[in-house]
Amino acid sequence: MQHKNSVQARKSSFAPAIHSAPKQNLDGPLEMMGSQMRFGRNSEVYGEGEPAEYLYKVVSGTIRTYKVLADGRRQIGAFYLPGDIFGFEAGDDHTFSAEAVSDSAVLVIKRSAVMDLAARDSSVAQQLWSVTGRELQRAQDHVLLLIKSAQERVAGFLFEMAKRAPGANTIQLAMSRQDIADYLGLTIETISRTLTQFEKSAAIALPASRQIEIRNRAALARLNS
Amino acid sequence: MQHKNSVQARKSSFAPAIHSAPKQNLDGPLEMMGSQMRFGRNSEVYGEGEPAEYLYKVVSGTIRTYKVLADGRRQIGAFYLPGDIFGFEAGDDHTFSAEAVSDSAVLVIKRSAVMDLAARDSSVAQQLWSVTGRELQRAQDHVLLLIKSAQERVAGFLFEMAKRAPGANTIQLAMSRQDIADYLGLTIETISRTLTQFEKSAAIALPASRQIEIRNRAALARLNS
DNA sequence: CGACCATTTGATATGGATCAAGCGATGTGG
DNA sequence: CCACATCGCTTGATCCATATCAAATGGTCG
Numbered sequence: 182m183q184h185k186n187s188v189q190a191r192k193s194s195f196a197p198a199i200h201s202a203p204k205q206n207l208d209g210p211l212e213m214m215g216s217q218m219r220f221g222r223n224s225e226v227y228g229e230g231e232p233a234e235y236l237y238k239v240v241s242g243t244i245r246t247y248k249v250l251a252d253g254r255r256q257i258g259a260f261y262l263p264g265d266i267f268g269f270e271a272g273d274d275h276t277f278s279a280e281a282v283s284d285s286a287v288l289v290i291k292r293s294a295v296m297d298l299a300a301r302d303s304s305v306a307q308q309l310w311s312v313t314g315r316e317l318q319r320a321q322d323h324v325l326l327l328i329k330s331a332q333e334r335v336a337g338f339l340f341e342m343a344k345r346a347p348g349a350n351t352i353q354l355a356m357s358r359q360d361i362a363d364y365l366g367l368t369i370e371t372i373s374r375t376l377t378q379f380e381k382s383a384a385i386a387l388p389a390s391r392q393i394e395i396r397n398r399a400a401l402a403r404l405n406s
Numbered sequence: 407m408q409h410k411n412s413v414q415a416r417k418s419s420f421a422p423a424i425h426s427a428p429k430q431n432l433d434g435p436l437e438m439m440g441s442q443m444r445f446g447r448n449s450e451v452y453g454e455g456e457p458a459e460y461l462y463k464v465v466s467g468t469i470r471t472y473k474v475l476a477d478g479r480r481q482i483g484a485f486y487l488p489g490d491i492f493g494f495e496a497g498d499d500h501t502f503s504a505e506a507v508s509d510s511a512v513l514v515i516k517r518s519a520v521m522d523l524a525a526r527d528s529s530v531a532q533q534l535w536s537v538t539g540r541e542l543q544r545a546q547d548h549v550l551l552l553i554k555s556a557q558e559r560v561a562g563f564l565f566e567m568a569k570r571a572p573g574a575n576t577i578q579l580a581m582s583r584q585d586i587a588d589y590l591g592l593t594i595e596t597i598s599r600t601l602t603q604f605e606k607s608a609a610i611a612l613p614a615s616r617q618i619e620i621r622n623r624a625a626l627a628r629l630n631s
Numbered sequence: 632c633g634a635c636c637a638t639t640t641g642a643t644a645t646g647g648a649t650c651a652a653g654c655g656a657t658g659t660g661g
Numbered sequence: 662c663c664a665c666a667t668c669g670c671t672t673g674a675t676c677c678a679t680a681t682c683a684a685a686t687g688g689t690c691g
Contacts, residue, residue: 248550256553258546271539276546313538314496320545321483321501325473327552328481328591331679358638366553371679373639390638390688556647583670596647598671615656615670 214298215290220244220281226268229278233270235289239263242285243355246277247363257364259319260356262345266312283355327366334365335375336404339385343395354391439523440515445469445506451493454503458495460514464488467510468580471502472588482589484544485581487570491537508580552591559590560600561629564610568620579616 217240220226226237229248237244244261258277261267269292270276299306326337338361342352354361358369365372376393379385384400385393395401442465445451451462454473462469469486483502486492494517495501524531551562563586567577579586583594590597601618604610609626611619620626 250550254553256550258549271535271542276543310496313542317496317538317542317545318501320542320549324483324545324548324552325475325481327549328479368680369638370640370681374679377639593648594670595649595672599647602671 212288214294215288218287218289220285220287222281222283224281226279226281226287227275229275231275232273233268233275234292235268236266236292236295237268237279238266238288238290240286240288242287243282244279244285244287245282245356245360245364246279248277255363256366257360258323260360260364269309269312269316271313282360330404331365331367331371331375332378332404334367335361335372335379336401338365339393339395339401342393350395352393352395354393358390437513439519440513443512443514445510445512447506447508449506451504451506451512452500454500456500457498458493458500459517460493461491461517461520462493462504463491463513463515465511465513467512468507469504469510469512470507470581470585470589471504473502480588481591482585483548485585485589494534494537494541496538507585555629556590556592556596556600557603557629559592560586560597560604561626563590564618564620564626567618575620577618577620579618583615 215238220242226244227233227235239261241263244265244267246258246261246267247255248258249255259267260282268275268279295305295309299309322341326334329337339352342354343349346352356364358372361367362369362372376385376387379401380387382400384395384397384404386396387393440463445467451469452458452460464486466488469490469492471483471486471492472480473483474480484492485507493500493504520530520534524534547566551559554562564577567579568574571577581589583597586592587594587597601610601612604626605612607625609620609622609629611621613619
């Protein structure tokens with residue numbers, strides 16, 4: 182249940198995604214079975230409640246999954262970056278909707294084909310478990326994030342992004358403040374204020390609103406308790 | 407990837423657990439492989455970070471899984487009731503600790519035995535997927551609960567419990583207000599106040615502090631938005 | 632240049648936390 | 662069997678973090 186797949190250079194126009202963390206993968210046979218699709222900014226990949234007929238792997242760009250609650254609040258479940266697999270559901274239908282945060286390229290693979298292959302090839306089955314395990318971990322970490330203070334949530338988010346970004350300390354955000362707010366259960370104003378506060382205390386630098394440089398990890402970590 | 411296991415009568419001394427929702431199961435061959443253990447109130451079933459050598463199925467009582475954060479806050483991940491399976495991790499180690507909320511009987515099964523069996527018996531493999539899927543669903547629902555107001559969280563918790571309780575409208579709580587608070591990311595005071603508020607608005611009755619009767623589902627649901 | 636959208640900043644309101652005290656049930660020792 | 666300690670729960674008063682409302686600023690694209 183480990184995931185030591187080497188991540189080769191990918192000809193993405195976006196972040197080359199070199200991770201230190203183990204990385205989910207579904208390369209090899211499956212790569213052949215899929216066809217690539219492009220999704221423009223804010224366009225829908227699939228909708229909540231639709232049958233989960235396909236599996237998706239981000240090639241470039243960023244995808245968000247989300248739910249809109251009865252009162253209109255939107256909760257973002259996760260952001261998927263190049264290399265990530267999404268859309269794999271435990272049941273038959275999608276429980277979230279998925280949209281492109283920015284223009285994205287996605288590898289689309291028929292789920293039934295993957296399942297059939299998994300039945301024969303145990304390494305594929307292994308990978309499916311790995312993907313699912315990561316998804317569960319993600320959700321559990323999200324729970325832990327949501328009980329914390331605004332500062333802790335934002336710091337946690339920054340670490341999460343930094344861990345997956347190419348340059349360890351400079352984060353290029355594809356998503357808006359509103360996206361971050363909806364992911365963290367806060368408002369855009371709180372996100373903005375918290376970031377400027379981090380900047381003032383020299384924990385981060387904000388060369389541009391979507392570019393964040395982590396300057397003092399320890400100071401941030403102190404908040405990330 | 408659906409979970410249509412018939413749920414036969416189970417000779418549990420506790421709630422007969424008749425659910426409308428599909429119910430996780432690991433009966434049959436596996437039932438034979440396990441040995442039953444008893445855990446006294448507040449005693450530990452396993453600790454965070456320990457190797458996940460066993461799988462557990464609640465026979466009677468209630469189990470909570472939790473994490474203690476750096477600053478001492480405790481977050482409860484889930485409550486497991488009779489029939490529920492817990493302790494099944496995506497990785498090799500437990501990511502939460504588990505304790506008995508009340509005196510409990512638990513069926514303990516060696517994980518490796520289950521995995522071996524799953525490799526041969528696809529219906530067992532199916533059940534493992536079902537358990538994992540339910541766990542993922544649980545975590546995602548938990549996220550959705552945590553972004554809501556105190557009233558909505560408490561109402562959501564009551565519905566969650568009612569759905570799994572034997573008598574649809576009368577809930578016997580095994581857990582303390584502190585447990586509920588740590589599950590919902592609130593304080594005991596807020597739990598208490600919210601419940602009395604529900605009582606005053608005639609949405610529920612509180613014959614005893616650990617016994618809650620849902621009187622007006624619609625009124626509660628309105629809060630559950 | 633002008634319009635639009637995202638972000639920041641400011642002022643105020645409020646839900647839930649915190650601090651504090653009281654209450655009821657349960658159990659223990661005298 | 663009662664007195665008292667303990668524990669879980671409730672209730673009250675106050676405080677504070679974050680939401681809300683409002684406006685200004687900045688960046689991007691026609």
